[in-house]
Amino acid sequence: MKLTILGGGGFRVPLVYGALLGDHAEGRVTHVTLHDLDAGRLSAIARVLAEQGAGVPDAPEVTATTDLDEALRGADFVFSAIRVGGLEGRAADERIALAEGVLGQETVGAGGIAYGLRTVPVATHIARRIAALAPDAWVINFTNPAGLVTEAMSRVLGDRVVGICDSPVGLGRRVARILGADPDEAWIDYVGLNHLGWLRGLHVGGRDQLPRLLADERALGSFEEGRLFGPEWLRSLGAIPNEYLHYYYFNREAVRAYRQAERTRGAYLLDQQAGFYREMGKPGTPPLAAWHRTLADREATYMAANREAAGIGERNEEDLESGGYEKVALALMRAVARNERATLILNVRNRGTLSALDADAVVEVPCFVDATGAHPVTVAPLPYHAVGLVTAVKGVEREVLAAAESGSRTTAVKAFALHPLVDSVAVARRLLAGYTDEHPGLAYLRS
Incomplete structure (x- = not known):
């Protein structure tokens, strides 16, 4: 089987390859194609994977390309793990939001909306290329905001796209x-x-x-x-x-902690990963050791501002283990490719699972997975306080999708203004102005 990873120069790709190296069963992935727009990052991650696979007799072959169509042809599975605007974009999203006194996190609040507005058009284009070049492929979406992007791609690919998250x-x-x-x-x-x-x-x-x-x-x-x-x-x-x-x-406490922090999470990761890729450009750098060292620091500092706001200090060692999104992805592939039935928490179309949302709304719920795909399990209704948050945020996501489709600035302002963590239409207008000034990828918002 051929697996294509979009965003193949991304830092977390070795987690996926490591999971693949532990799969020796019939029907496993035998070829991995990495696609990225940055050839330097591709080269760095390919070096890490080469060291990971050294000595493993049946290690999947790895190739790399900057050509999207070349990467997609013949794919059985496609992992979408792109970051439109890079970490520079994430850092800017945080900075612009915090200047207005609202949250700039990449998936929640103003930052998530800005990230979604510039990601949805790219994800939709990718979905159309997959439909044209690999119509039988299953797409596993890692790209944030994961639920929103999965819903955008599902409008092209239907149930053949599934979103995953390790939280x-x-x-x-x-x-x-x-x-x-x-x-x-x-x-x-x-x-x-x-x-x-x-x-x-x-x-x-x-x-x-x-x-x-x-x-x-x-x-x-x-x-x-x-x-x-x-x-x-x-x-x-x-x-x-x-x-x-x-x-x-704890929104006020979180915003205050982020504003008081020496730098935001996006700015921290921008510096950290720039250092990693710069180090990888030096001859003689041990790729896998450099990657492991950077990963350990990344995990230890996860949600540091929130812990500061809660007054709970450093993460405990037992909490450092991630949910293992790469393991979820592998289990999903096995279930589909080999009919090895599994139960996984996934982002899929609602199909009546949550009565408060329509059938096409992407939700995150337990699913039974087999060769025919992921099937959401019927769940008990949410309490009203949760229904309020879920429907409000889904409403915002729908406005983001509508703005991305129409190019309407008015609709984009509406997306910001309706979010529970943005408290003013005037702030929403200033946020959009700040983001469009910063991000060339939002130039399509005109009308």
């Missing part, structure tokens, strides 16, 4: 660990949108173990989300929110 998986594993359960055997009742979801239950042997955790003050304070939100708030909700809901529940 729900990581949350489920942390809760299972605290409860002494095997996360691979537990049923995780998780529902919402990407970066806007709640773990409402963890069922083992047909019994929900979450109430036991919520009743245990010490256990609640022993893992990332428990420290981030606080035991009292978690018991009030009766659920464990995705970590990104900290931006909603």
Whole structure:
């Protein structure tokens, strides 16, 4: 099988290749094509993969190209992991939003809208090229904002595009660990949108173990989300929110922490990854060691401003393990290619799963996956407070899609103004003006 990775010069690509190296079964991926617009980044990541695969007899062959059509032809699976505007764009998104006193995070609030406005047209173009050149390929979307981009691509590719995120998986594993359960055997009742979801239950042997955790003050304070939100708030909700809901529940504190920080997350990653790729350009640099060192620092500093706002200090060692988005992707590919049935939390079209949303709205819920694709599992209704957030944010996503299709500045302003974390139409107008001045990729917004 051939796997094409769009954004193949991206820093996290070795995680995917590492997962592929552990798959030796029949029907595995035998060829990986990396595509990126930056030849230097492609070369650096190809060097890391070469060292990863050294000594593995059946390591997938790796090729690299800057030609999109060449990369797509013959693909069985396509991973979309692009970053339109690069980390420079992310840093600018944060800076412009914070100057207006609102959140600039890349998937939440003003920053997520700006990122979506410049990403959706590119993702839609890619979807059309896939439909033309690899119509039977399955597309696994990693590109943020993941739910929004998956919905944009699904308008071209239908159910053959599935979005993935490691946040729900990581949350489920942390809760299972605290409860002494095997996360691979537990049923995780998780529902919402990407970066806007709640773990409402963890069922083992047909019994929900979450109430036991919520009743245990010490256990609640022993893992990332428990420290981030606080035991009292978690018991009030009766659920464990995705970590990104900290931006909603503690918005003022998060914005203040980001404004007081020495630099934003995007600015930090821009400097860090520039250093990595610069180091990779030097002869004699050990590729894999340099990559591992950079990855460890990246994971340790994840959501540092939010932890600062919550007053919880550094991440615990046991919380550093990611949800393993590369493992989710591999399990998804196996289920589709080999009919190895799996249950995964994925971003798929709603199809009646959440009654508050229409059938085509992409949601993040447990899915049964087999050779025919990912099928969302019916879930219990959300409480009204969650319905309010989910429908409001989905409404914003729809305005982003409409603006990307029409090129309407008025619609783009509406997307900003309707977001729960942007509190003023006047601020929305200034945000769009700031973003269009900064990003050439938003020049299409005219009318």
